[in-house]
Amino acid sequence: MGTLASLISALASGEAMAVLRRARMTAILYGLAAILALSGIGFLIGAAYIWLAARYGPLATSLGFGLGFLVLAALIVLIDRLTTGMRARRRARRRKADMTALGVTAALALLPALAKSKGGMGAALAPVIALVAYAVYRENMGSGPRNPDSGETS
Template sequence: MGMLASLLAGLASGETAAALKRARLAAILYSLAALAALCGVGFLVGAAYIYAARRHGFVETAVGFGIGFLVLAGLLVLAFRLGAGARKRRREKRLKADMTAIGVSTALALLPVLARGKGGLGLLLGPAAALAAYAIYRENVRPGGRRDDDQDRGGGR
């Protein structure tokens, strides 16, 4: 069994090193491509400026390009701020799912140990009963904090 574990660990570490090497190479190549694209965009903006300056004058073109880039910057910031709420919700949802997965895997890993030990069944049934009671409570409480039977009594206190 120990030999199998060392074999799997070696395979995993070799795969990890290869994946890191591929990721580093991809990052370098994408960085070079992004730099080349930025240079190309810079030359296109320069060509557009020269063309517009010959047609409309240098000062007018400089003012127009300045206003255009400020509007573009404002739109980018606005789009980022509008998407912040959605990104936060996705991040919280992912964190909740990760914590649930960790809790479930921990519980499953500890289950055999607790079941074998002295009084292990009691250690398992206590939290299970608490979770069941909490689930029943959550089912009977509405989001506003009112219970279902408050509505039957006219919702009054």
């Protein structure tokens, strides 16, 4: 309740509007800095082209720059493809941990109400026993068909 009151008072005092104005000004300044940095990089690339064209000729320099940019683009795509799988696995682990924490929290929140109910602790223990049984089942399941000769899973 105190957080809500402080939020309302911040809105009423105009502090939130000042924060939004500062954030907007910062975004504009960073955007302008990015445009200027990209322009500087463009001029540096142009200067490198002029210098190399005077040394090796315009055709060889154009071919070199073209191949260089294509190699950079291919590297970026390759790195993205390699890291996409890692990011997906990380998101899945985080989602699983969040769902587990949510389930435990919900179970703990319902435990006092179930203990006071007509079924008593039996109503609370049945889902816990089912979860434990499912966890044991998942742990004991093999990843593939069993090989009768070796007794191992493949």
